[in-house]
Amino acid sequence: MQNTLPQEFIDQVKNIYKTKSQNILKTFEKSKPTTFRVNTLKAKKEEVLAELSKLGIITKLGPLQNSFIVTKDKKSLSRTSLFEDGKIYIQELSSMIPPLVLNPKEEEYILDMTAAPGSKTTQLATLSNNKAKILAIEKNKVRFQILKHNIQLQNAKVKIKNEDAFVLNKKYSEFINFFDKILLDAPCSAEGRFDLSNTRSYKFWNKNKKKEMARHQKGLILNAINMLKPGGILVYSTCTINTMENEEVVDWLMYRINKSKSSQSEFISESRIKVLPINLNLPNIMHGFTKIDGKELNKQIKNTVRIVPNELFNAFFIAQIQKY
Template sequence: MSKLINPIEKANPLFLERIRSQLNDEKDYIEFCRISSTRIVSSIRCNTIKISTDELKKRLEKKWEIKQPFKKYPEVMIIESELLPGELGKAIEHILGYYYIQEIASMMPVLVLNPKSNESILDLAAAPGSKTTQIACMMNNQGVLIANEVSLGRVSILSTNLQRCAVTNSLVIRQTGESLCKKLVDLDFKLDKILADVPCSGEGTIRSSPKTTQMFSENLINNLANTQKYLAINALKALKVNGTLVYSTCTHAPEENEAIISHLLENYPVEIQEISLPLKTRPGITKWKNEVYNKDVKKCARIYPQDNNTEGFFIAYLKKTGEIE
């Protein structure tokens, strides 16, 4: 078993200070540090386009111990057996597209989006395709699914994953999310639902990418926040009235999370919706440094690693309530 790099030991002190000030108390902070220094749980999501959850479980139980943590979502599986490096990716069931290797917190935004077979859905920042393939499963491979990604290298990984998982209701586009949304608006092609799983500083992924805490910088956060704001505003414009926008990041930084949602709530016809998930979540933060956010950001969901033994995530669930000029 490879040695684990401890993301907390090597962390930039500013990263730790910022996390400490978001948490309830010292005990909570110590628990965050403890869990962040442990290996991430191995989880997969059954690709129900290709195989039933029962059939996959039966096959995998011949080599691994499998747990299904959520009764309502049997497609979510945890591998309890100790795995060799790369073992999940090399397994024949993975190559055949029977499952997608996906961290459990990363499955939550699509559960909030709740895709349906007859809808038109845009995945605005889609590569490598964890959430696009999850959306396609929930749509029963029907309806219209647009998967957009700006990076050429990552578009090819996205396409490979869609092919491996036999997703046939999708169209892959390579654009910046902002310009794609503008073009869709010009064509008067508005979507029922949009997932904006935007590029972020990745503070929630430190268990699998421990170097994130060493490379931490507030400048990076502020630059990303600009991109995220443009992506979110343009996504909102490309939605039908009464359409759904799910905004998510795998970071804890309020500048990339509540600040963006607060801006939308204060400037656009949008309502925030309650989120109900099979994981423990905490409400959005209403104050950060000198900023006070719209009080409704409390309805956002913060997922901390110490609450569910997962990675960290942030999710906001919005409904567009009127036309935007």
């Protein structure tokens, strides 16, 4: 395997996860089981599971709220009428966590900044029983159409805009200090989704890609804070492993907001942020790093969470940030 994945990536995994690295590298050898959630806006869980059983698709409860794992199938889940009718949504377990952390409530104004294909957007609608006021943004026109299709298929009450989240607050001044909660599942180098059976998943990878993504992420997360109302919550997440796109982005943001004397944006001098703890009842989690290659980060970074990849979960990073 070490002859297949980029050596620099392997070294990175070893540097981050130390004694756990060999087991983690092995997770890239096997595909994860199919997991899904029931769209309770269109169907009841009991009816969906009974129908799947009739089709020869055996499932078990997953470790997260409204999550299910396919253990045996005589028919692909994506070829069932339940999937085609939007009564279930096939989604990786790790991908389900950020909306659960955001915990949308009725009547809250919620922004999903980079929303396509819509897995987390529709999950937010389901979690709030379609009573949160959700706005989903997607820049890419093709992906925007996929987002639109999935929202309609899932019966999710979500407003959508084909816009660039990078400049959203500049184009819509009414969004400044407006949203109760924001989800920024940021575009990233997707290291957590590398799959040895699919060379396309990692052939693009290099250290310059990480730097490029981190620059973009910093712009997005700063804009997110700008649009968050005081007291509001931002959940920042990526499906990547390196610290440059994870802990170091949050650390940069905390310095920029809490310590910067810049007058470029009014909110920088008036607002502060803090990283809130995340409570997840999972065995495969670890706190974010507060020291990286000898560099000390803000101690609050320990409140961020890393999902350690295993036979069920892909790698993920999640930070819950409050503006005050």
